Amino acid sequence: MDKFNIAIDGPGAAGKSTVARLVAKQLGFIYVDTGAMYRAVTWKALQTGLSPDRPEELARMAAALRIELHPGEHAQQVLLDGYDVTDVIRSVAVTQHVSAVAAIPEIRRLLVAKQQEMARSKGVVMDGRDIGTHVLPDAELKIFLTASVKERAERRYMEMKAKNEDVTLEQVEKEIAERDRMDEQRAASPLVQAEDAILLDTSGMSVSEVAERILSLAKSAAGKGIR
Numbered sequence: 001m002d003k004f005n006i007a008i009d010g011p012g013a014a015g016k017s018t019v020a021r022l023v024a025k026q027l028g029f030i031y032v033d034t035g036a037m038y039r040a041v042t043w044k045a046l047q048t049g050l051s052p053d054r055p056e057e058l059a060r061m062a063a064a065l066r067i068e069l070h071p072g073e074h075a076q077q078v079l080l081d082g083y084d085v086t087d088v089i090r091s092v093a094v095t096q097h098v099s100a101v102a103a104i105p106e107i108r109r110l111l112v113a114k115q116q117e118m119a120r121s122k123g124v125v126m127d128g129r130d131i132g133t134h135v136l137p138d139a140e141l142k143i144f145l146t147a148s149v150k151e152r153a154e155r156r157y158m159e160m161k162a163k164n165e166d167v168t169l170e171q172v173e174k175e176i177a178e179r180d181r182m183d184e185q186r187a188a189s190p191l192v193q194a195e196d197a198i199l200l201d202t203s204g205m206s207v208s209e210v211a212e213r214i215l216s217l218a219k220s221a222a223g224k225g226i227r
Contacts, residue, residue: 003123007131010145013152016127024125034128039089052100059106103186132194142197
């Protein structure tokens with residue numbers, strides 16, 4: 001199969017990262033978790049005491065960061081200036097602040113440029129919230145993953161409890177609904193399904209079932225002459 005780019009978008013906890021990683025592995029493509037990049041910037045902002053109401057300072061800080069994404073056994077390894085932040089960027093504090101940081105136009109411009117460079121040679125599976133509409137508008141295959149807020153909250157809650165984080169299901173559901181609202185209403189590249197994206201509701205589906213569905217779509221698209 002010739003290499004082409006796959007854009008996977010959708011709201012939080014829709015299963016984008018896990019599925020995108022599996023699809024990339026099966027196809028021999030490179031996986032790019034754009035959400036991890038925004039989380040890395042948010043973690044650094046929290047560490048340095050910078051809040052989203054100081055966008056110019058945040059943008060200067062972000063411009064100086066070196067973000068690296070490497071394949072990992074269970075998740076993509078994220079290095080920030082050489083430091084492994086894979087686990088810490090998934091904390092409750094980062095989750096609560098990442099939408100506000102990601103809404104800053106200059107930070108989006110900086111990270112989008114990095115993401116587009118990663119995809120220039122093709123053969124990339126990239127997930128996020130504005131990949132098909134803004135980052136890779138020419139991606140040969142676009143998927144929009146979604147699921148009910150309740151189901152997404154249950155998934156995220158189980159992940160967080162496995163890490164012994166002190167949260168309640170109600171709290172997680174409220175935070176996911178609020179992040180949906182912020183992502184959909186932000187001025188810079190809001191969360192929206194691309195016109196040519198295929199909608200895939202993952203409610204009631206296992207990770208492997210979702211991955212198989214996307215692999216089937218990828219093979220179908222390749223068979224139609226994608227180059």
